[in-house]
Structure formats: C-alpha cells, structure tokens
Amino acid sequence: MVFSSLLFLFTYLPVVLLVYYLSPLKWRNGVLLIFNLIFYGWGEPTYIILMVFTITADYAAGLLVARFKDQGRDRAARTAVAAALVLNLAILFFFKYWDLIAGTLRDFGLDVLPTLGLSLPIGISFYTFQTMTYPVDLYRGDAGVQRNLVNFGTFVTLFPQLIAGPILKYKELADQVDQRTYRVEQFADGVHIFVIGLGKKVLLANNLGQLWDAYKALPTEELTVLGAWLGVVAFSLQLYFDFSGYSDMAIGLGRMLGFEFLKNFDYPYISRSITEFWRRWHISLGSWFREYVYIPMGGNRVSRGRLCFNLLVVWGLTGLWHGASWNFLLWGLYFGVLLILEKLWLKKWIDRWPRALQHLYTLFLVLVSWAIFAVEDFGQLGGYLSAMFGFAGGGLADGAFRYYLGSYGLSLLAACVASTPLMAGLWRRLPGRAQRILLPAAALAGLLLCTAYLVDATYNPFLYFRF
Structure with missing residues (x-):
C-alpha cells in the first residue's frame, strides 16, 4: 500500500x-x-513475523x-549493544545483500x-537503521529505557515513515511515543503538508518518471547527447519529488497523529557545493551516518589520511x-571522493567563484551522480x-529529443521552479x-486534482520502497 493510492487515501x-481519535x-x-x-x-504478511x-x-x-x-557493568552493556547491532545488521545483510554477494x-x-x-x-x-539507534542511545545516556513493549513497537512500526523514512532516532521520538499533544492547528498543518507531498509525488514525479523511463529503455547506441542529459x-x-514528496506526506501524517518529525529535504538543488548538497538532501540519513558511524570513527579530528579513509568508508x-x-x-564512493576534494582543497576556491558558477558546478556533478545511481x-x-x-x-539531438522536450517542457519547467524556495517565498509574502x-x-483543490490523476493512472511507483 502506498500513500499515493486511492485505497490509502479514502x-x-x-x-x-x-x-485512533475515538x-x-x-489505548492510542x-x-x-x-x-x-x-x-x-498489506503486501507481504509473512514479514510481519520478522517485524515482531x-x-x-x-x-x-x-x-x-x-x-x-x-x-555499573559497562563492558556487559557494550556487549549487549554490540549483539543488538550485529543481529540487526545480519538480518539486513541476509535479506538485502546475500544474493548480491552470491551472484558476484x-x-x-x-x-x-x-x-x-x-x-x-x-x-x-x-x-533497521531506526531500531539500531535505540540500544546505542541508551548506552550513551541520550534516552531512557522504554519498558512498555507496545510503546516501543509503535516507535519501530510507525506507519507514516516506516517504509521510506525519514529515519528517526529513538532519542528524537522517545518523549512523543510516551506522551504527545493533540491540537487542531497541528492536525490542519499535517493535512496541508501531506497534500503538498502528494502533489509532488503524483503531479510531478510520476509525470517526469515516464520521460526517464523512455530514455532508460533506449539502446545506448541510439542515445543522443542532449537526449541523455534530458x-x-x-x-x-x-527522484527528488518522489522522495521529498514521500517525506512531506510522512511528516504530514505524523502531525495528524500528534508526532513531530524533522524535515528530510531543504531544496538541495539550490546548493553551491557538494558539501552543501548533502546537508540538504536526505538529511536524516546523513545525520544518522554522521552520528553513528563517522564521529565514532574519529570524524574530521584525525590526520588527513585517516579523514580520507573515514569519508570513503562512510560514503x-x-x-x-x-x-x-x-x-x-560506485555512486557512494563518487560522492566520497568529491567531498574529500572539497574538504581538503576545492572548497576554498569554490567559495570565490560567482554564485551562478557554484550552482552549475554542483548541478553538473549531481546530475552525473544520478546517472550512476539510476x-x-x-x-x-x-x-x-x-x-x-x-x-x-x-549525435547531438534527434526528433525524439525534440518531441520529448516539447511534450514535457512545461512539466520540467514547473518541476525546476518547485525545486527552489521561490513559491514558498511568494506564499510567505501574502498577508496572514x-x-x-x-x-x-x-x-x-490539490487533493481533488491528485485524486483525478490517480483514478486513471497506471504509473505510480515509489522509488525508495526498494531501499
């Protein structure tokens, strides 16, 4: 079941x-x-056993x-934490990476x-990443133990963000799981945020996804230069509107249920460096790796050689x-190398460039990365x-490129504008x-428009479900 389905919505x-509210x-x-x-x-009942x-x-x-x-048995506590981490990672490896290793x-x-x-x-x-934060946060003293199994199960399985994030740390949600407030204004804000996310997903991501599918299906010898870039x-x-749309819907649903989740995207395509891009893209994942992997490895308070090693491992x-x-x-290491270059040498030069050149530099490298990713x-x-x-x-271009550019030009333009803070800025200028x-x-109006689209839609994937 996906959020952008008539079954879920209605x-x-x-x-x-x-x-819930009755x-x-x-009991809630x-x-x-x-x-x-x-x-x-809903889709795979067998895996409820794994979840339990x-x-x-x-x-x-x-x-x-x-x-x-x-x-006061610190060593035993560390052993319990390690055992929990090994168990969670073993389950993740078995289901996700076993066939990759076997095939390789x-x-x-x-x-x-x-x-x-x-x-x-x-x-x-x-x-898995979400549950792994629990024993670590307990050991560090960042959160108290949860003695209510139902409350802990609610944290692990919270459906708004269960299957595609944002990734929640236990310490961020512990108090809300035990006790939260319910306000009409909060619920209304949740509805508005959910509809924005739904529109991103249904009206923008789905439409542009069909354009990408058309080019991905082409034999590489038939690709043109401009067609490949298009x-x-x-x-x-x-990808941006699919994932950020899902994150918005998750945040909106959380507010409807009385929870407050941190934002997961902050207009990443306006970034002026790769370093800035990863402060704005999938914020919860970057925060998780920084806090639970990068910093325990020494972070950037190490020698240059060890810093490079740490960054390559994390990425x-x-x-x-x-x-x-x-x-x-390959995609992760690509960004690891870019971040190493920026951190050690390039960033001081990039900061001197004109803003437009900084944006072009970042967008060029990010677009190349998405080809590797896709x-x-x-x-x-x-x-x-x-x-x-x-x-x-x-060659440079062909009839197909001109056809697709004409057919999807307005959608591309709308998506480019929507990926910037322009519309939000105009909205804030309106009187209260x-x-x-x-x-x-x-x-x-947004809900009705999305519903009308979904009634006849046959193309409605969620890219991050496979992760």
Missing part, C-alpha cells in the same frame, strides 16, 4: 484516524501499533543495556553460496545502503555516460488573512 487513512488516550499507541502492522503486512522479532529483540536488548548500566562470487567462478531469490522486506533499510534531468527531478556504506547493486557502491547495469551505464559526454551514437483563506482551498 479507506485506510480515514479508518485509522477515526478509530480511542481513549491510553496500541491501536496505532495494530494499524502499523496491518499497513506493513525485530521489535522483541531490540526491546530486550534495551532492557539488558539499561540493567547493566544501572549495575559466482561471476568469479566461486559457486559457494546459493542464490535465495528472497523478496526484500519493504523499508528494511529504514526501519533523461537524467528528468530522473533527478523524479561506501551510504551507497550500499541504497541498494544491493555495485553501481550504488543505471544498475555497468555496460549500459558506460554507454549512458559516454552519451552524456559527447560520444553518443545518435489571505493565507488562512487560501490554504484550505488550495489543499482541497
């Missing part, structure tokens, strides 16, 4: 909200936990960490592991987190990158009275 969500306060986490598990198991096991194991690990800390070994003539062909539990990369621009906008892991394919590792087959990837850099078999009048009307 059946699941209304039922959840009705039952329930007494002390239990009610929410049940609905969370229904949502998660994860909840129970991490809950038990938290109790052990708290007990050992109270007893077979390609090198080492047929030592069987290919299992297991379907990937939806959102496992997100909720395709990767379409993908970059599709290699960041790439592999995104998918069980070697192109994701094309998993290395043979096809080589051909696509060759086309982008002027070695296209189809005008905002209060226009906002409900705009939200209703």
